[in-house]
Amino acid sequence: MIFWITMKFWPWLKKYWKWILFPIGILSVIIAAIFGSKVIDEVAPDQKKLDDADKKLDQEIEEATAKRDAALQELAEENQARLENISEEQEKELQDLAEKPIEEVVAWFDNL
Numbered sequence: 001m002i003f004w005i006t007m008k009f010w011p012w013l014k015k016y017w018k019w020i021l022f023p024i025g026i027l028s029v030i031i032a033a034i035f036g037s038k039v040i041d042e043v044a045p046d047q048k049k050l051d052d053a054d055k056k057l058d059q060e061i062e063e064a065t066a067k068r069d070a071a072l073q074e075l076a077e078e079n080q081a082r083l084e085n086i087s088e089e090q091e092k093e094l095q096d097l098a099e100k101p102i103e104e105v106v107a108w109f110d111n112l
Contacts (some may be wrong), residue, residue: 068102075109082112 013020076083086094090112097105 068105071102072098072105075105079109079112082109086112 083094
């Protein structure tokens, strides 16, 4: 009996194997889409918080850089007469100070 079923089933399986795997593949894609979207939805709120924190940090960095540049420009305008009489060594030091924090820049101008 088992031999007879196997002898009839094997040729049918060889002929129609694609029609068995195709629905299984489609079903797998549907299941992955359903459960995959739930996983993405669960992770998304944390990612949104991180994105908001990144944007806030970027904005704070831009504001701090703008304040530093404005303060540096203000100091340069206030001390323009001094800046015209500086030596080459002092000019090189001034260029280096443009990259440093504002507190160091203010201290440098006070020492001129």
